[in-house]
Amino acid sequence: MPTYVFRCPDCGDFEAFATMAAVGPSAPCPSCGTDAPRGITAPGLNVGGPTHAALAAHERSAAAPAVVKAPSPAPPRRAPADPRQARLPRP
Ligand SMILES: [Zn+2]
Numbered sequence: 001m002p003t004y005v006f007r008c009p010d011c012g013d014f015e016a017f018a019t020m021a022a023v024g025p026s027a028p029c030p031s032c033g034t035d036a037p038r039g040i041t042a043p044g045l046n047v048g049g050p051t052h053a054a055l056a057a058h059e060r061s062a063a064a065p066a067v068v069k070a071p072s073p074a075p076p077r078r079a080p081a082d083p084r085q086a087r088l089p090r091p
Pocket residue numbers: 008009010011012029030031032033034
């Protein structure tokens with residue numbers, strides 16, 4: 001159920017939970033009872049998690065790239081799945 005923000009002219013903002021079908025253009029203020037119009041807010045984005053961390057690291061690396069002191073280690077060699085692959089010519 002979404003959260004809606006209403007702006008009371010006397011008391012300020014307050015939030016109310018309502019279904020999209022039940023929400024109206026205004027709601028009574030819980031403090032003073034004045035009819036408060038619904039405010040427009042940014043949608044709730046999923047902030048956090050691995051995607052957000054990767055995007056934050058990408059933005060940081062654009063402005064201040066990390067200093068590398070040594071090359072990254074070579075990946076370990078794996079045995080070929082088919083032994084015939086070992087006899088294939090290498091570049
Ligand atoms: Zn009020």
